[in-house]
Structure formats: structure tokens, C-alpha cells
Amino acid sequence: MRNLLQSMWDGFGLMKGSGQFLVLFLITVFILLFYKKSEIRELKWYSAVLLLLLLCPFTAKLLLLYQTAYYGYADLWLLLPVTLLIAYMLTITLPVCLNDIPVLKKMTESGKRSLAEVICIFMMMVLLFLCGTMKLAEEKTQRTDYGDVFPAETEEVLHRLPLAEGETLTVLAPDEIAGYLRSCDGRILLPYGRFLWEEELNAYTYDTYAADVKEMHDWVNGTLIGMDEIEISENYLSICTSRDFHILIFEKERLQKGSLSEALDKQDSYRYFDETEHYVIYRLYRSE
Amino acid sequence: MVLSIIAFRYEVIMQDILGEKLIERSIILFGIAQVLHLAALFGGLSVSLCAKAAIPLWIAALVFFFVSDFRKRRQKNEDGSKSEVLSGIRKYPGYVLAFLFLVTLQIIFNCFMHAPLTTGDITGETVQTFLWEDAVYTVNPMTGMPFTSGMPLRQKILGLPFLYTLLSRLTSCSSAYLIYRVIPMFTLIFAYIVYGLWARFLFPKNFKNQMIFLLFTAFVFQFGCYGSATDSSLLLFGGWRGETIRACILLPYALLCLMKKRYRGVVLCILAEACMVWTLYGAGYVLLMAAIVTLIRFFGQKYRQRLMQKFKKGAPGV
Numbered sequence: 001m002r003n004l005l006q007s008m009w010d011g012f013g014l015m016k017g018s019g020q021f022l023v024l025f026l027i028t029v030f031i032l033l034f035y036k037k038s039e040i041r042e043l044k045w046y047s048a049v050l051l052l053l054l055l056c057p058f059t060a061k062l063l064l065l066y067q068t069a070y071y072g073y074a075d076l077w078l079l080l081p082v083t084l085l086i087a088y089m090l091t092i093t094l095p096v097c098l099n100d101i102p103v104l105k106k107m108t109e110s111g112k113r114s115l116a117e118v119i120c121i122f123m124m125m126v127l128l129f130l131c132g133t134m135k136l137a138e139e140k141t142q143r144t145d146y147g148d149v150f151p152a153e154t155e156e157v158l159h160r161l162p163l164a165e166g167e168t169l170t171v172l173a174p175d176e177i178a179g180y181l182r183s184c185d186g187r188i189l190l191p192y193g194r195f196l197w198e199e200e201l202n203a204y205t206y207d208t209y210a211a212d213v214k215e216m217h218d219w220v221n222g223t224l225i226g227m228d229e230i231e232i233s234e235n236y237l238s239i240c241t242s243r244d245f246h247i248l249i250f251e252k253e254r255l256q257k258g259s260l261s262e263a264l265d266k267q268d269s270y271r272y273f274d275e276t277e278h279y280v281i282y283r284l285y286r287s288e
Numbered sequence: 289m290v291l292s293i294i295a296f297r298y299e300v301i302m303q304d305i306l307g308e309k310l311i312e313r314s315i316i317l318f319g320i321a322q323v324l325h326l327a328a329l330f331g332g333l334s335v336s337l338c339a340k341a342a343i344p345l346w347i348a349a350l351v352f353f354f355v356s357d358f359r360k361r362r363q364k365n366e367d368g369s370k371s372e373v374l375s376g377i378r379k380y381p382g383y384v385l386a387f388l389f390l391v392t393l394q395i396i397f398n399c400f401m402h403a404p405l406t407t408g409d410i411t412g413e414t415v416q417t418f419l420w421e422d423a424v425y426t427v428n429p430m431t432g433m434p435f436t437s438g439m440p441l442r443q444k445i446l447g448l449p450f451l452y453t454l455l456s457r458l459t460s461c462s463s464a465y466l467i468y469r470v471i472p473m474f475t476l477i478f479a480y481i482v483y484g485l486w487a488r489f490l491f492p493k494n495f496k497n498q499m500i501f502l503l504f505t506a507f508v509f510q511f512g513c514y515g516s517a518t519d520s521s522l523l524l525f526g527g528w529r530g531e532t533i534r535a536c537i538l539l540p541y542a543l544l545c546l547m548k549k550r551y552r553g554v555v556l557c558i559l560a561e562a563c564m565v566w567t568l569y570g571a572g573y574v575l576l577m578a579a580i581v582t583l584i585r586f587f588g589q590k591y592r593q594r595l596m597q598k599f600k601k602g603a604p605g606v
Contacts, residue, residue, distance in 0.1 A: 021512050040490065042547060045584050046577075053580075068570040074517035078535045079573055081543060083512065083519060084483070087504035088490055091497055114382075121500065125507050132511030144403050149464045151403045168432065182432060183404075183412025184464055186420025193413075193430025200408045207428055207436045 005057060020131040025082045026051075028089040040088075043081070050080055090124050097123075150180045153278055158184050160274045160281060161247060172240060173249035174221050177279065191245065192217055212239075222254050233263035241269040241284065248282040255280055308553060310481060311541050313353055315556045320345050321454055322447035322563045328424045329444060335422045338450075339457040376495025383499035390506040391480060395473050398524040404468035405525040414449040415463045419456060448530050448564045472527025479523055479536040480505070486544055530564035534573060538564075542574045546581045554578050 029051060032044040053059040054076055063076050097120045098104050098113070107116040148155050157177050163169055163185060170189045171181055175197055181188045192213050195201035218224035219236050240248060248270055255261045264270060264282065273283035324338040324345075377384050406412060414429040421427060425444050428435045452471065456463040461470065483505045484498070491497035512520030522532040538557045545553030554574070561572040 021508070021518075040547070042581060042584060042588070043543070045588070046543070046581050049584060050580060063576075066570055066576060067567070067573075072517070075531075077517065078519060078539065079577060081540065083505060083508045084486060084540060084543075086508050087483070087501050090504045091491070091501040094500060118382075121503065124504070128504075128507045128511045132508075133513070144401055149404065149462075149468050154403075179406065180412075182416055182430070183406065183467075184416070186416035186418075186432065189432035191431065191433075193428065194410070195430060198407060201410060201430070207430070207438075 021082060021086065021128075024086050024089075024128075024131055025080065028085045031089065032085070043085075047081060047085060054080070086128075090128075094120055094124075150184065153276055154180050156276045157249065157279055157281070160276065161188070162273070162283065163187055169247055170243075170245045171247040171249065172216070172220050172245045173247075174251060174279075177249055191243070216240075220248070220250070222251065230259045230263050230266075233260045234266060237263055237267050237270060241267075244284070246284050247273070248284075249279050250282070252278050252280050307481075307485060308545075308550070309353075309357075311478070311485075311537070312553055312556055313349075314478070315560045317346055317349060318447065318451055318560060318563070320349060321451040324454070325424065325447040325450035326445065328450065332423070335418050335424065335450075335453055335457065339454050342454050343458065373495065376499070380496050380499060383496065383503060387499060387503050387506060390503070390510070391476070394506070394510065394524065395476060399472040399476065399527065400469055402525065404528075409526065409529055411449050411452065411528055412464060412467055415452045415456060415467060418449065418453040419463060424450065443566055446530065446563060446566060448533075452528070467528045472523075472532075475527035475532055475536065476523060478533075479509075479540075482537055482541045482544070486540065489544060489547065530561075530566070534561050534565050538574055539577065542577060543581070546578060 029044065029047050032040075033048055053063060060073065060076070064073060067076065094117065098108050098116055101120075104116045104120055107113070107119075144151060144155075150158070154177055157173075158181070161169060161171070168187050168189050170191065171178070172191055173181065175194075178190060179194055182190060192209050193201070193207070196209060196214065196217050215224060216236060216239065219232070224232070237248075250260065252275065255264075269284055270282040271285050272280065274281045321342065324333075324342055327333050328335065328338050404412070410429055417427060417429040417432060418424055420432075425439060427433060428439075452463065452467050455461070456466050459466070480502065484502060487498035487501040491501060509520045509523060512518055513524055519532075519535040522529065523536045526532050538561050542554050542557035545551070545557070557574045558572060558578070561567065561574045565572065567573075
């Protein structure tokens with residue numbers, strides 16, 4: 001029970017985020033239920049009933065079971081017509097504001113109804129802005145140049161890869177690059193999928209990886225314990241050679257630290273191929 | 289005179305097209321892609337062959353729609369029910385322009401100038417794999433290597449990545465650009481069309497209120513992306529996903545159809561959700577919504593019947 005309540009609370013937090021639209025929605029449902037005689041009877045009852053079902057732990061658990069427990073509690077809130085009812089409520093509140101707010105009423109009476117409406121809409125827009133946020137865009141995604149799809153650095157790395165017509169290329173790269181590689185080109189093969197670091201993708205495929213693949217992922221991302229030792233990097237470089245990874249990409253900052261670049265200098269399978277501002281690309285060359 | 293006739297004709301056609309028919313017919317066109325996907329999955333057909341087959345099938349469907357519309361319009365004998373859209377635009381150009389301006393800004397800044405939010409999504413990888421392999425699910429889309437354990441069948445039968453594959457193959461547009469740029473733009477437009485239908489339902493014959501409602505909808509979408517599980521953030525940062533199409537198009541449209549008792553639309557939405565979103569082995573949100581609304585309607589009717597009976601008993605002479 002405690003776990004259920006905790007997961008509900010977490011899910012509610014995910015849904016609420018830093019915005020207060022749910023509060024607006026609750027006020028809307030409340031007003032529509034008790035104060036507004038409306039033709040949209042079934043819509044408001046649907047919203048109220050679903051709200052109760054989502055807030056009651058037992059029915060919430062049943063709903064979670066209905067969606068086979070893969071999706072979280074927050075996803076269930078998509079069933080509520082939040083956008084619809086808030087927009088509806090604001091629209092029907094507009095004439096009320098024009099009649100009840102003295103300044104706006106005065107303007108309306110003096111023949112400036114359109115201006116009063118515009119001011120009222122602007123005030124409501126400010127209310128929505130204060131209740132919501134535009135931060136998510138900055139936090140979750142990176143800005144790109146117009147016409148580009150992926151972040152500039154990733155696009156640059158992608159354009160520098162030696163992709164030949166009809167041939168595949170196995171690439172080992174840090175997550176921020178590897179995460180976009182297969183979305184960009186089907187010819188690029190990866191030793192492990194994004195679900196190695198994106199847990200929620202695990203359910204998409206049943207594939208699992210051996211411990212050494214996980215260590216390789218940590219090594220290329222610079223998070224492996226003890227990776228500063230030259231032997232470890234030498235060992236992984238020889239594994240990469242034996243597995244025919246055509247391209248290795250490292251962060252430039254990491255190469256400047258020493259041990260990895262020393263290991264790269266000691267072998268001759270991988271040679272410097274190209275670089276961008278933050279990444280260096282190494283290519284596999286066969287000695288035969 | 290000629291211009292007004294053309295404008296009126298255009299208006300009637302647009303009213304017909306930019307309505308329920310657009311949504312439902314888009315679902316039917318998607319259904320064709322879904323059938324081809326199943327043929328490729330279970331029949332081993334190649335993607336290029338399916339792309340060749342898709343063109344005549346889609347054209348046939350469009351011709352069928354056109355013919356059925358033409359017949360119905362003739363049967364109606366153009367009843368002349370003038371819509372108020374054109375006169376509304378002339379009367380309130382400010383609201384229309386403000387709404388269009390906001391939508392345009394959303395398209396430019398959110399659909400075209402942000403890196404895609406690919407967390408928890410493998411659509412891009414799947415489409416690239418289909419295109420490169422010219423077959424569906426022969427290798428693991430995440431790596432491009434052979435599967436080691438396999439993939440759930442429920443996941444494999446989803447047709448949305450295949451639709452994007454067909455569109456990419458047929459238009460020669462880069463699949464990444466198509467999925468992460470073009471499709472989100474269409475999803476945004478379709479979402480506004482659905483909310484436009486809601487506006488028409490909530491404020492019939494009141495164009496001004498319809499536009500104000502759409503304006504507020506645009507504001508809610510813009511400022512509402514405060515959590516990663518809201519319809520706004522899905523719409524503005526993950527418009528290609530099945531979850532987004534469900535949250536912003538299918539669910540509001542199905543709810544509208546339920547209010548209007550237009551059950552064909554509800555059934556189409558249930559089927560579309562099953563083919564677009566991985567509901568695992570659950571039955572999806574649209575069906576749940578339909579069940580809840582049906583129950584509310586049923587109990588509402590019972591309640592009204594009881595009230596009527598009480599009223600009749602209490603006032604026998606009335």
C-alpha cells in the first residue's frame with residue numbers, strides 16, 4: 001500500500017512537474033460541476049469521474065493493471081481532457097470578466113469591447129504562463145540550427161563518418177553521439193543499443209548484453225573504474241580490433257588526459273581519422 | 289460574384305475536408321499502411337514492394353473517398369447551408385491571425401529548431417533499419433545486429449514506423465528529417481483540427497468564441513509542457529510518437545465522437561491506437577474512455593428515468 005501511494009505520488013509529481021495546470025483543471029471541473037449549467041454534461045461528468053478514479057488508490061491500481069503496468073501512473077492522466085476543459089473554461093469566462101471587472105466593463109460600455117476582450121485574453125494568457133512553464137524545452141532538448149535535425153556537434157560527427165554506399169560501419173561512441181547514430185543512418189551498426197543506458201527501452205527488445213559489453217560502454221563513455229590505467233585501454237582496444245569495430249569515437253578532453261592516447265599510440269590498428277570540436281574519430285586499419 | 293461563388297464552394301469543400309472526414313480518412317489511410325506492414329512482417333514482403341503497392345492502394349482509397357463525397361453532395365443537392373467560417377474570418381481577422389501566428393511560431397521553434405526528444409523511443413532507429421534492410425524486423429533496430437533473444441510480437445505489429453518508412457521511401461525525404469521535423473508539424477496541425485472540431489461542437493455558430501477557444505488551446509499547449517507526461521510536451525517535443533498521436537489526436541477526437549454518438553469514429557480510434565501505441569497486452573486508453581463514457585451515459589439515463597418516475601408519482605395530475 002505504501003509503495004502504491006509512493007508511486008502515485010511520484011507519478012503525480014511527474015504529471016504536475018513545475019506547472020499548476022492541474023490546479024486550474026480542478027477549479028475548472030469544480031466550477032463546471034456546481035456552478036455552470038452546461039450542455040456538456042457528459043464531458044464534465046467524465047472528467048469528474050475519471051479524476052476520482054485516478055485519485056483513489058484502489059481504482060488507480062486497477063487502472064495501472066489495465067494498462068499492464070508498463071506505463072507509469074503519470075501516463076494515465078493523459079485520459080483527462082485537461083487542455084480541452086481549461087480552454088473551454090477560459091473562453092466562457094471571458095464575457096463574465098468583461099461584465100464583472102469594472103475597468104473592462106467601462107471600456108465595453110464606452111464602445112471599446114474589442115480592446116477589452118484583447119486585454120482580458122492577454123490577462124488570461126499571463127495566468128496560463130504563470131501556471132505553466134516554458135523551461136522544459138531548455139532542460140530536455142538542445143536547440144538546433146534551422147534545417148538540422150540533431151545537435152550541431154552530433155551532425156558534424158555524422159557527416160565525417162566514412163560511410164560508403166552499400167557498406168555497414170560498426171561504431172563505438174559515447175552516449176551523446178551513439179544515441180543518434182542509428183536514427184541517422186541504417187548503415188551504422190552499434191555493439192549495444194540505447195537501452196544499455198536507457199532503462200525504459202529494455203522492454204522493446206528482449207536482447208540482453210554480457211558484462212563485458214557493459215564495461216565497454218563504460219570505457220568509451222569514460223565512466224569505467226580504473227580506466228586511467230593504460231593496460232585497460234589497451235585491452236579494450238584489442239577487443240575492439242578483434243570484434244571489427246570500424247570506428248571509435250572519444251571525447252577530446254579524455255584523450256588529453258594521457259592514458260588513453262598512450263594506449264592508442266602503442267597500437268597500429270586504429271589510426272586518427274578526423275575530429276570535431278569535442279570529439280576525435282579513430283578508424284580501424286587492417287595491417288594485411 | 290464569381291469570386292464569392294468560388295469562395296463559397298471552397299468553403300463548403302474545406303468544411304467537409306477539415307473535419308471529421310480528414311481525421312477518419314487519415315486513420316483509414318494509415319490502416320492501409322498497417323495492412324502492408326503485416327504483409328511484410330508475416331508474408332516476408334520487401335519494403336520496396338510494399339511501397340510500390342501502397343501508391344495504388346492509397347490512390348484507390350482517395351478516389352473512393354472522392355466518389356462517395358461527390359455522390360453524397362449530389363444527393364444533398366447542395367442544401368446551401370452556408371457556413372460562417374468565411375464571414376467569421378472577415379469579421380474577426382485579428383483572432384484568426386493571432387492564432388495562425390502562434391501555431392506558426394510553435395511549428396518553427398518546436399518542430400524545427402529543437403533536437404528530437406528521443407528518450408524512450410526507437411522510431412528513428414526502426415525506420416532506418418527497415419529502409420536499409422528492405423525488410424521488417426530482420427535485425428535488432430537498436431544495434432543493426434541479429435536479434436539474440438527476439439522482440440515482443442505486440443511491439444512488432446505496430447504499423448507507425450512502417451508508415452514513416454513508406455513515406456520516406458516514396459518521397460525520398462531523409463527519414464530523420466521526415467520523422468523528427470515533418471511528421472511533428474502534421475501532428476500539431478491535426479491536433480488543432482481536432483480542437484477546432486471541439487470548438488465547433490462547444491460553440492456552434494459562434495465563430496468568435498471558436499477562435500478564442502483555439503487561441504486558449506494554443507496557449508495551453510505552449511505553456512503546458514511543464515511535465516514530460518503532459519500532452520503539450522509530447523506534442524511540442526515528440527510529435528512523431530504514437531503516444532503523442534494518441535494523446536493529442538485520438539483521445540480528444542474519440543471523446544468528441546462519444547459526445548456526438550458518432551461510434552464509427554470511436555471504433556477507428558480504438559483500432560488506430562492498437563496499431564500505433566504499444567499498449568502491451570492491455571486494450572488501450574480509447575476503449576477505457578469509451579467504457580467510462582458509456583457507463584456515465586447509462587447511469588445518467590437510469591437516474592433521469594427514476595427522476596421522471598418520481599416526478600410522475602409525486603404529481604399525478606401533471
